[in-house]
Amino acid sequence: MEDGGQGQADAEVRERIEASFARQGLMRHLGARLTRVAPGCVHIALAARPEVTQQHGYVHAGATSAIADSAGGFAALTLFPPDAEVLTVEYKINMMAPATGDHVEAVGKVLKSGRTLTICRLEVFGIQDGQRSLVSAGQQTLFRIAATG
Amino acid sequence: MEDGGQGQADAEVRERIEASFARQGLMRHLGARLTRVAPGCVHIALAARPEVTQQHGYVHAGATSAIADSAGGFAALTLFPPDAEVLTVEYKINMMAPATGDHVEAVGKVLKSGRTLTICRLEVFGIQDGQRSLVSAGQQTLFRIAATG
Amino acid sequence: MEDGGQGQADAEVRERIEASFARQGLMRHLGARLTRVAPGCVHIALAARPEVTQQHGYVHAGATSAIADSAGGFAALTLFPPDAEVLTVEYKINMMAPATGDHVEAVGKVLKSGRTLTICRLEVFGIQDGQRSLVSAGQQTLFRIAATG
Amino acid sequence: MEDGGQGQADAEVRERIEASFARQGLMRHLGARLTRVAPGCVHIALAARPEVTQQHGYVHAGATSAIADSAGGFAALTLFPPDAEVLTVEYKINMMAPATGDHVEAVGKVLKSGRTLTICRLEVFGIQDGQRSLVSAGQQTLFRIAATG
Numbered sequence: 001m002e003d004g005g006q007g008q009a010d011a012e013v014r015e016r017i018e019a020s021f022a023r024q025g026l027m028r029h030l031g032a033r034l035t036r037v038a039p040g041c042v043h044i045a046l047a048a049r050p051e052v053t054q055q056h057g058y059v060h061a062g063a064t065s066a067i068a069d070s071a072g073g074f075a076a077l078t079l080f081p082p083d084a085e086v087l088t089v090e091y092k093i094n095m096m097a098p099a100t101g102d103h104v105e106a107v108g109k110v111l112k113s114g115r116t117l118t119i120c121r122l123e124v125f126g127i128q129d130g131q132r133s134l135v136s137a138g139q140q141t142l143f144r145i146a147a148t149g
Numbered sequence: 150m151e152d153g154g155q156g157q158a159d160a161e162v163r164e165r166i167e168a169s170f171a172r173q174g175l176m177r178h179l180g181a182r183l184t185r186v187a188p189g190c191v192h193i194a195l196a197a198r199p200e201v202t203q204q205h206g207y208v209h210a211g212a213t214s215a216i217a218d219s220a221g222g223f224a225a226l227t228l229f230p231p232d233a234e235v236l237t238v239e240y241k242i243n244m245m246a247p248a249t250g251d252h253v254e255a256v257g258k259v260l261k262s263g264r265t266l267t268i269c270r271l272e273v274f275g276i277q278d279g280q281r282s283l284v285s286a287g288q289q290t291l292f293r294i295a296a297t298g
Numbered sequence: 299m300e301d302g303g304q305g306q307a308d309a310e311v312r313e314r315i316e317a318s319f320a321r322q323g324l325m326r327h328l329g330a331r332l333t334r335v336a337p338g339c340v341h342i343a344l345a346a347r348p349e350v351t352q353q354h355g356y357v358h359a360g361a362t363s364a365i366a367d368s369a370g371g372f373a374a375l376t377l378f379p380p381d382a383e384v385l386t387v388e389y390k391i392n393m394m395a396p397a398t399g400d401h402v403e404a405v406g407k408v409l410k411s412g413r414t415l416t417i418c419r420l421e422v423f424g425i426q427d428g429q430r431s432l433v434s435a436g437q438q439t440l441f442r443i444a445a446t447g
Numbered sequence: 448m449e450d451g452g453q454g455q456a457d458a459e460v461r462e463r464i465e466a467s468f469a470r471q472g473l474m475r476h477l478g479a480r481l482t483r484v485a486p487g488c489v490h491i492a493l494a495a496r497p498e499v500t501q502q503h504g505y506v507h508a509g510a511t512s513a514i515a516d517s518a519g520g521f522a523a524l525t526l527f528p529p530d531a532e533v534l535t536v537e538y539k540i541n542m543m544a545p546a547t548g549d550h551v552e553a554v555g556k557v558l559k560s561g562r563t564l565t566i567c568r569l570e571v572f573g574i575q576d577g578q579r580s581l582v583s584a585g586q587q588t589l590f591r592i593a594a595t596g
């Protein structure tokens with residue numbers, strides 16, 4: 001599971017994740033894009049526009065965390081049946097380097113998918129001219145609920 | 150310290166925090182407002198607009214976490230000398246209830262202010278018609294650096 | 299709930315917590331003692347013997363965390379019906395000062411008690427000649443399960 | 448760095464880590480053993496004796512966390528010069544499965560080694576008849592200090 005998602009998720013899963021992503025006003029408002037949907041692994045990218053920076057001009061920890069939290073949630077969702085949804089219970093994230101680069105990309109990977117709880121590893125990379133460097137790393141706990149209609 | 154900040158911070162501190170807040174593109178983009186600056190305690194409010202929601206229509210955990218992270222950072226900054234700045238090392242946050250209400254308010258409070266590291270408690274309340282309920286709680290580690298010009 | 303447990307829990311709850319505590323080999327091995335059982339709030343004390351120190355002679359973060367984790371778990375258990383048990387999902391803890399003193403005391407307090415998940419605040423105090431100082435602070439997520447016999 | 452420590456650390460580093468481990472009363476009291484010292488990666492094993500269990504007979508989260516915390520601290524220390532020491536700032540750990548097996552082994556790996564702060568990934572495996580399964584995963588922040596004599 002950990003190196004999970006070499007390939008792409010099947011069409012039903014991708015459609016389900018894309019539809020859920022499209023309903024997240026925050027992701028759209030930040031300008032985030034879903035860049036990979038694989039079983040147990042989802043990537044979300046965010047361009048480093050002024051709208052998402054902190055006071056030193058780097059991407060704000062709140063923005064990198066928001067896409068990391070979403071990437072983990074969607075990674076969990078890829079392994080659920082169609083009638084289930086996901087809520088974040090909690091996450092912890094370390095900001096290890098300034099989030100520099102022309103864009104950042106969050107990677108959420110499922111470490112453990114249980115009946116009720118899912119645990120994900122979260123990573124955010126700063127990307128400049130194709131060079132990736134790890135800027136944040138974290139861990140997240142998610143709760144599976146029945147879909148609400 | 151924990152119940153810190155009954156009053157308001159003095160004018161120099163308030164101006165410094167407001168200037169730093171104004172430089173955070175993300176806070177402006179989300180529509181966040183600095184609602185209280187007291188010594189060791191800062192509040193940031195955010196209206197529950199569609200731009201900051203997740204797929205169920207509640208305020209996105211990424212948005213509540215972003216204002217919580219900023220509130221903690223500014224709370225640390227209120228206790229620093231004017232020539233110091235602050236970086237988030239890490240935080241952990243539990244989403245305890247859906248972030249409902251017409252707005253949410255994050256409260257960052259300094260638990261321990263050391264020479265290099267500051268530890269803050271983070272809380273986010275959902276507020277509807279003046280009724281407050283705790284929706285998120287967390288803890289944050291911050292790093293003090295010399296100002297960069 | 300947060301300032302919970304002014305009084306003592308009733309006799310049924312205290313007996314249940316004490317019986318569970320007595321089954322924890324680690325608590326006995328460390329020399330930990332249950333010092334307060336109130337609704338939603340449990341205290342556990344640990345004498346600063348050489349058996350629980352780290353390389354600088356302070357109480358080891360692993361020992362302070364172990365009693366903090368247990369205090370939170372038992373605090374959750376005080377609010378459960380007799381046929382339920384508790385498992386730690388995760389916790390996060392900051393070591394804010396060296397754990398000095400002739401003993402340390404962990405305080406677990408329930409912040410939110412839900413149907414499946416409970417969130418606790420964890421604090422550990424170093425105590426020397428009756429003087430208390432906060433040495434660690436954290437937050438914990440717990441899972442309620444049906445008793446196993 | 449992440450897959451760091453394929454080999455063994457050099458003799459000076461191993462001696463330094465072993466001497467520091469030997470001064471940790473808690474590790475000795477729990478019966479923990481240093482099983483690998485590689486650059487940026489340290490393993491600590493613990494036999495599943497009754498002295499380290501919780502109320503259901505599994506290894507107590509406090510014991511698995513204690514060896515995980517120590518493994519991370521020593522992993523950081525392998526990359527420091529001889530005159531530096533390490534303190535845990537904070538850690539977060541998820542208990543993903545009951546810590547079953549005849550022994551558990553914690554693995555601390557450095558994700559980022561900075562001038563002041565080091566970030567480690569923590570994992571604990573339950574091991575039964577040579578079969579390993581991941582029981583806990585976490586992340587830790589450490590602080591580098593000058594040695595005290």
